[in-house]
Each structure stands twice: as C-alpha cells, then as structure tokens.
Amino acid sequence: MCNMVKNALGREVPKHIDGIGELKAFQGAFAYDPKGQKLAPKITKTFHGNDKIVDNIKKSLELCGIEDGMTISFHHHFRNGDYLVNMVIDEIAKMGIKDITVFASSLQSVHKPLINHIKNGVVTGIETSGLRGELGEAITRDKILDKPVIIRSHGGRPRAIESGESKIDIAFIAAPAADLYGNVNGVEGPTACGSMGYAMADAEYANKVVVVTDFMVPYPANPISIPQTLVDYVVKVDKIGDPKGIVSGATRVTKNPLELLIAERAFEAVVASGLVKEGFSFQAGTGGPSLAVAQFLREKMKTEGIKGSFVSGGITGHSVDMLKEGLFKTLLDVQCFDLKAVESIKSNPNHIEMSASFYANPHNKGCAANQLDIMIVSATEIDVDFNVNVITDSNGIIMGASGGHCDTAAGSKLSIVIAPLLRGRLPIVVDEVTTVVTPGETIDAVVTERGIAVNPRRKDLEALFKAAKLNVMSIQELKNIAEGLTGKPGKIQTTDEIVALVEYRDGTIIDTIRRVK
C-alpha cells in the first residue's frame, strides 16, 4: 500500500493502478480544475447508398473490428429488463475475444452472467454507476476481477467520456425504436423506455456505434433522441428487453408510518429553508420517503397556488402528475422510471428529454443540476462530517449505485438527506461511512425521525430551521441517540485489496471499496 495517498477527506486512495493508470485524489467538491480538450472522435465519410442494416450482433461486432482489450459501452434505461449486455458479451465470448471492459451507465441483477465472463477472462474491466445482486457480491467478496471496478456518478460518466479519460471502442445502443439509418427514440415499440439520456454521450464519442432494436420504424424515426449522424450500424433482433423489468413498479409513495414521519420532517425543513416559492425547482430520489416529501410539497403548492419551474432527474408518474396539474412548468428527464413517465415524454412537449451531460456533468458549460433549488437524497450511511454512502451495504458489499447523488448534492442550493436513524439494528448516522460517494461539503442537512442535523457550513440554514421550531441538533447528538439504541456498530473487516474505485463527479478518487473478509 506504499502507492497510496490521503485525499481531502482523509481516505487512502491509490496514486496508480496497473491497467487503469494514474489517479487523482479527491481535492474537495469544487477544487479540481480540468485542463485540456475534449475527446475528438474520428472523422468518417458517407454518401447515398451506404447501408447500415446488419444481420446480427456478431456481424456488427466484426464490422466494428472487435478485438481483445476493447471497451464496450451500454446504457441502463432498460434496468433489470435489459437483454443487450448479456447478448453482446455472450457473442463476444463465443468469438473468443478476451480482456473486454464493460463500460455501462449501470448494471443490475440481470447481468449476473457477467460473473462467468469475468472468470473466463472475457471481461477484465467494469466501469459503472452501480452493481447489484450476485455480481456485486462476487466482486466485493471474491474479488473475481483483478482490476478494480470504477464507480462513476451519472454526471461523472459523460464527463469521463467527453474528456477522453474513458475511450469507448464500440457503443451499443438498446433502441426501443430505430430506422434503417440509425435514428433512435425511446418512446415507441414494445420495449419503450422513454428518455435515452444516458446513451447520448456514448453515441457522440464512441469510435463505433451500433444500434440494436426490436422495433424498426420508417425513416425518419420521430422523435430523434440519437441521430443517424452518430450511428454506424443497425441490428434488428427479436427482443431487446423485458418491458416488465424496464418499467419498475418500485416508485410508490411510502405507506410505512416511520418513513411518512421522516418525510413530513423533511418537508417542514424544505419549507423552512424559504426555497419553496414561485419558480422553484425540485428533485427527489425515487425511494418511497422521497416521493412522500414530493407528495407533501404537491399539496402545499396546490393549496397556496405556487408554481414551480422544473423537476429533474429520473422521472416518475408523480412528477408527471405535478406537470399535468400545472404545478411545475417542465420536467427534465434523463431516465423514465414508470409507464406514466414514458407516456408523458412521448406526448407532452413540456416533458423534455435531457442527456446525462446536460443533467449533471460538472465539466460542460453548465448542467441542469446547477439550476436546482431543492434536492432530496437518500443514504445508506451518513457520517459526522456529512459524507454519504449509497453504494455499499452494512456488510461492505457493493449493492447500490452512485447515480446522480453527488451531482445533484453539489449542484443544488439545498441538499437534504432523509433517512431513518436506524435501519434494521444498525445506525445510519456513524462516525465514518464505509464508503464516501458524496462529500459532506455538499450536503446541507440530514433529516431523521429523531431530529435534524445541519451542516455547520450552513449557519444560515440552521437559523431558519430553528426559527421554524424544527428539532435541530448536532449530527454527533443524532449519532449518539442511534448508538444509545443499538450500541456502536462493529467495523467491517476488509483486506487491503481494492475491489472498486469510487470516482467523484470531477474524476478524482473520493474513496475505495476493499475486499470484504
């Protein structure tokens, strides 16, 4: 471990990893100054008669010049209903290709077959926002990959692509609808997923781009989310995904009394901040308590006649309802979470599709997260420095995703973590989170059922909360209450082996994830 350095949060991070290269240690949420130019894709040449239709995925891989060591990208709008990652990597394996990096916007339980491809040397690198299920378990516990996984946020990923830090050899676009010249949209066909936001940077910067669809439409596809000008080949397959997995049913307002209580406390805090006013903007995660906060806000806005500006991020039916009711002017959508959102983005011109770079990239000329007033985020742990973990479980296993957590926390005027004080028998507020995904510097407050702690950097906010008679206490007090109930949690036993690097949105290493003993 002589190759290590302490970053601005005091976390030991490597300076270099073979097969990945030099690494920059996290310097603070707004400290790192990027240099240089964006990646420059190759210039191509086409004229009429060029045909993009290819018989099958294998043929498209051959035409793209697939070879050992390449980076293949995927997007996760199909979530746990995705067929494409497995189809493509199976094909690559059959062709005898090795040493592939799977560069995905996120991976799900359905991608469990990657475990075998890793063990067989077909896949030797994974870069993703998150890992779930057996794949996360095998990587964290068994260290089946030699090279650490690189975890990126939804804003950090397009940043890495645009900057050229990540070079995509072949981007595969899972397309709900496509035409023969490669125009793609996400709103038609049996596997409609709505926004194609995460795939856009891939299409723009990859060396080769293959569109795979199960629904061909006449030229030109309309709307056009990914344009023909970026696409090399189009493959028609029987089925690119399972609609049931694509549109999750997980986006319901909680009915759990404890969660409703926390949501109400968070709502009071949001109101006390003074930001709920004409033209304000809002984002919340898709967990039940976050949606409950949104529900409370919705009632207040109706009662008081307040009209907001936009709701951003992954979009649910609840946001669609608020748009329809005229409570918000616009939805900015990087990913649709349910059928109502898919229907809405298809038919409502005020429901706007946005790229992940537009959403959250810190190194373009201004992302939507920078315009956010209020952001409600969740946490699996938060520590006394307000650092938040959303990637590893209480046992140290990777089971979550970085998502837009650190992006929106940094961009918004007010970022509030809502969480129960205990989850199971474990405190949520701890001395030091297992893994830092979002630095405390960008978190303004944490709301629990037992009290609200305000980041000492936000004296202004603390004054507002106190004036509103909210139950404000220090984060140490919150931690003490939790530990009083459960005792101090034991430290997770890990080896020195690094199984994942957690990149902050600016490309610096904010933390590592170690192999669990």
Added chain:
Amino acid sequence: MCNMVKNALGREVPKHIDGIGELKAFQGAFAYDPKGQKLAPKITKTFHGNDKIVDNIKKSLELCGIEDGMTISFHHHFRNGDYLVNMVIDEIAKMGIKDITVFASSLQSVHKPLINHIKNGVVTGIETSGLRGELGEAITRDKILDKPVIIRSHGGRPRAIESGESKIDIAFIAAPAADLYGNVNGVEGPTACGSMGYAMADAEYANKVVVVTDFMVPYPANPISIPQTLVDYVVKVDKIGDPKGIVSGATRVTKNPLELLIAERAFEAVVASGLVKEGFSFQAGTGGPSLAVAQFLREKMKTEGIKGSFVSGGITGHSVDMLKEGLFKTLLDVQCFDLKAVESIKSNPNHIEMSASFYANPHNKGCAANQLDIMIVSATEIDVDFNVNVITDSNGIIMGASGGHCDTAAGSKLSIVIAPLLRGRLPIVVDEVTTVVTPGETIDAVVTERGIAVNPRRKDLEALFKAAKLNVMSIQELKNIAEGLTGKPGKIQTTDEIVALVEYRDGTIIDTIRRVK
C-alpha cells in the same frame, strides 16, 4: 500563378494561399477520403452560482477575450432581417480590434456595413455560403479583401467546423428566445425564425459561445434547440432583427407562364423516373419554378393517394401544407422560410428541426441528404459537362449562395436542374460555367422549356425519359438552340486575382472566382 494546379474538373486552383494555408484540389464528388479526428473543444468547469447574463455585447466580447486575428461566427436564419452581424462587428471596430474573420453561414444585402469594416482593416477574412448586393459587388469588382472569401455549402460548413479546418473563437447566436442559462429556441418571441439548424455546429465547436436575444424566457427554455451546456454568456438587447426581413415573402409558386411550363416538364421527368411512389422523399429549392414542381407533385399525390416519407431543407409553407394534408410524414428543417413554417415547427411534432450537419455534412456517419430520392435545384448556368453555377451572375459578380446545392445533388438519387434556356438575353446552357459550385457528376438531368438533357452517366434515366416520350436531347443540342437564339455569349473579362475560393462540400477547392475587370 505558378502556385496553381488543375483540379479534376480542369479548373486552375491554388495550392496555397497566405493567411489561409494549404489547399486541396477537387478530386471528384466522392473521391476525397477525410483523415483524422474531429476538433476537440476545450473542457470547462461550472457549478451553481455561475451567472451567464452579461450587460451588453461589448462586455461579452471582453469576457470572451476578444483580440486581433480572431474568427467570429454567425448564422443566417434572420436573413435580410439580421441585426447581429453589424452590431457585433461595429462593437469590435469601436474596441479597436483588427484582422477579424467573419465566419457566417451566409451574408445578405443588410450586411453592407462590412464593406467599411473591411476597408478599415477590422475585417480581413470572410467565410460564407453566399454574398449579395453591394458587398458581393465590392468584393468581386474592387477586391477590397486581400484574402479570398471562402464559399462553403451548407453541408461543407459544419464539416469544416467539425474537422477543425475552421476554428471559431467566438460564436454569436442570434436567439429568438433564450433563458438565463443559455438554452435557446427559435420559435418564441418577436423575431421567431423557427429552425436554428445552421447555428448548432458553431455552438458545439466554438471556443466561446455568446447568445444574444431580445426575448428572455423563464428557465428552462422549451423547446431547447441549442443547450446551456454549450453556452458561455447571454446578452439581452432591444432588438436582434427585423421580423419582416426574417420571414421572406419570396416563396410563392410562380405565375410566370414560361416558368410554369418548365416546372411541368420537370414534373413529367420526375414522374418518369419512377421515384414518385409510396415512401419517397423530396426536396426543392425555394424559387418559384421549384415550388411549382412541388405543387404538381402535390396534386398527383392527392389524386393517386401516394404518401411520401419526408421533405427536407429550407422549409416553406407549401411543404407545411403537404405535411398537414398527410402527403408527407415528416419535414426535416434546417431553416424556415416563412411564417407558416415557423408556426408549424413550433406546434407540429412531425416538423423536425435538424442541424446543418444532420442535413448535409458528407463527413459524419450519414446526413439526411443521403436519404433523398428527388432533388429539384436551380442554376444560373449549367455547362455541357453538367457542372452548375449558382454563385456568380452573368457579369461574374458574386450575387448568390452555394447553399445546399452541391450537398443535395450528391446525396439524392435523382437531382434535376430546372432552368429556362435563356435568362434575359443570355443562354443558361453554356460551354463552361463561370464558376462551378456543383460538379456535373452529381447532376442527373437538366430540364428547360425546349428540352431535357440527361447526364450520359445516367443511361437508365435517359431510357425512362424516352419511354415516357419526354423531349430528350443532348446537352450540346440544348446549348446550340440557346446560342442560335442569342449568339455565343462573350467571356467575362477577369484578372488573375482570386477574390473567392469555392469549396466543394468535402473541403477540396472546386473553383475560384476572379476579380472582374
């Protein structure tokens, strides 16, 4: 002239010009193979609180670091109603800056004040699709610029930008509507112009991007034609253009009996080609005879129940009518020519805005022009090799624009020139055009009131025309008829001085324009 070389059309073109650099001679419409990478714009960094609103144009120029020798870009959606070019260059002149290149998608009569800025050394370079009025006259006759003007097609311009051959220091976007973070659309406000297609490559590749608007909208502007992620500064001014000049009244179907006759002949030829069938695509220029051909097609489609795929290019109310009537499925719009088109692109989701690169760039992965079946173009001259001139007048003066002429001729399955055999007392069919804009290799036929000539490369087409009993003759015969009526036209007297380089869409030099004696 020892620095000259003959290109594939036998035209003498320079190998090098000081202040411009090395030049490539035209090798054939599909011969040149581009190499290398696209231009890589600088990486920037933003976070919440970054403000883009700037008081005035002067301030924005200062913030962009304006200095001698820079290239400033503009787009021409406001046509002869544009105020921005003159406003910005006046400001630059007042600041004492010299040696500016005006990189415009096109220039109009309204830009006459550039003459003085050129004479004063403020402007020393012009790159544009066209020149009109006194500016074209002063450049061709008085050679007020030392460096030749570079003439580019609408597809060649984004190609030059993307390839880095043209480097834009500051792009000025004349924005009918913008929000405080730089999102722009063309469909709202008093100077609504519809599509923003020509400005998109500028925004994407310029080092600095300034949005100038007279109509601020709440965040986020909707729709978003140019996104905040590309914009550095936003300036609000009183007036960015004159709506009367923006929406021209010039797009009427001709009532001239001769033009109607030619249009009817062209319509017969188009029908004889066999391409007018279910799902076909179509584009025509905005001249009266072209619109008349479209009108004939429209009647046929209605009568026979034929439904086409798309109409592309600059869009007029006539195309909008055909969309509304269900005759075409989609409009692909790089530029709106009238109020009806502006209204339509605002409200009809089947009227799609496209970038100039999507429209016509030969060096992306496939432009819309490649999907065109039928293209009707005009000509000021066409020669016995089918080369077409649309840029210089009979007296050799630059008075037109390259536009999408050579792009669509190269992309479409069938490109037909329609023109009267004589214009005034001058033959249109000549031995050798004054200036080649579009190589004969990409022109399939020319239709005049006296007969139709088919390019010898298209024996198939000639057979179809003859089978349909059209009045087919050789292009030499057409020329002879014309010369029999008027005598052989005299050659324009020019000096050796090159006042403009005509770039083919692929960046090679297809011709030069010489100073008129």
